Amino acid sequence: xxxxxxxxxxxxxxxGNPLTVKCTYSVSGNPxxxxxxxxxxxxxxxxxxxxxxxxxxxxxxxxEAEFNKSQTSFHLKKPSALVSDSALYFCAVRDRxxxxxxxxxxxxxxxxxxxx
Amino acid sequence: xxxxxxxxxHLITATGQRVTLRCSPRSGDLSVYWxxxxxxxGLQFLIQYYNGxxxxxxxxxxxxxxxxxxxxxSELNLSSLELGDSALYFCASSVDxxxxxxxxFGPGTRLTVL
Numbered sequence: 001x002x003x004x005x006x007x008x009x010x011x012x013x014x015x016g017n018p019l020t021v022k023c024t025y026s027v028s029g030n031p032x033x034x035x036x037x038x039x040x041x042x043x044x045x046x047x048x049x050x051x052x053x054x055x056x057x058x059x060x061x062x063x064e065a066e067f068n069k070s071q072t073s074f075h076l077k078k079p080s081a082l083v084s085d086s087a088l089y090f091c092a093v094r095d096r097x098x099x100x101x102x103x104x105x106x107x108x109x110x111x112x113x114x115x116x
Numbered sequence: 117x118x119x120x121x122x123x124x125x126h127l128i129t130a131t132g133q134r135v136t137l138r139c140s141p142r143s144g145d146l147s148v149y150w151x152x153x154x155x156x157x158g159l160q161f162l163i164q165y166y167n168g169x170x171x172x173x174x175x176x177x178x179x180x181x182x183x184x185x186x187x188x189x190s191e192l193n194l195s196s197l198e199l200g201d202s203a204l205y206f207c208a209s210s211v212d213x214x215x216x217x218x219x220x221f222g223p224g225t226r227l228t229v230l
Contacts, residue, residue, distance in 0.1 A: 032215050043118065043206060044221040051216045090159065094215050102149055102172055102213055106159040 003027055004093050006107035013114055019081040021110045023074045023091030032094040033074040034104065035065055039087045050074060061085075081114045088112075119143065120222035122207050128228045134195040137225045139207030141188055147171070147210045148190040149219055150182055154203040165190055166213045194227070202229045 005024045013019050025031050032051055036044040048059025055067045065076045074091060091107040119142035129135055141148050150162040152175075161174035165184035176182075179197075184190045194201060204224045210217035 034218070036221070043120075043223040044208075045118070046218055046220060049216075049218060096215055102147060102164040102166075102210070102217075102219070103161045103174055104149075104151075104208075104219060105161070108158050 003095060003105040004091050004107040006089075006091055006110045008110050009108075010111040010113060013081050013112070015083050015114050015116050016080050019076075019078040019085065019112065019114070021076040021089045021091075021112060023076065023107060025072050025074060025091075025093045027093055027095040029096045031074075032096070033065075033067065034092040034094075035059065035063070035074075035076050036090045036092060037087045038090065038109075044090065047076070081112075083114050083116055086112055086114045118220040118222065120207060120209050120220055122205075122222040122225050124225060125223065126226050126228070128230065129197060130230055131197055131199060133197050133229075134193065135197065135227065137192040137194070137205055137207075137227075139190045139192070139209075139222060141190070141207075141209030142211075142220055145209035145211050145220075146188065147213045147217070147219075148184055148188070149208040149210075150176075150190070150192050151206040151208065151221075152203050153206060153224070157203075159206075162192070164213075171213060197229045199229050202227055 034049045035047040050067045058064045092104040121140045123138045146167045149164045162176040164172040182192045206224045208219040208221045
């Protein structure tokens, strides 16, 4: 069973508009959720993570994400998108119920395109 | 810059050959992870080492092996290469091996098998 799903292959948004990248998860126990961003020909950059506590997590570059346990979602948001936010975004989860210590399970990625 | 370094950046080789990818973790990080990114498989976890010991295995082929040395750098060895092994290989590191630890990724090594 897929642990992380990113339902949109691509999200298009105009500069200055709100940006949302969706992620849903499926794990047995408490999830540890992460967002990463990948720019062309670059490695993955960590944006933010949810471990426990406040459902709204603030991260780098003005991004935030909301953890929703009842909907098993962890959507990434930015109030006002920039052209420079155009990149590939990955949601990832660590599942304590598995026997794999450090494994990050990634979604398929969502390409964000911000137009001027 | 995450502080994780990987060499080489690009590698072009032929089928049947063997290559070694190298990773230096962030200063102070004990855990090293290897991932493969390809168009058809996405990002796949390969293997994890913690302070020199193997901790977890993912979708790693028997033709592939890895190790972590006493100075904590790691090498991923890929042998009997096939066309399908062409991919971007990432190394990541974290300070420990807790589920809450953030993994920081290197820039990757792009392997092309001709």
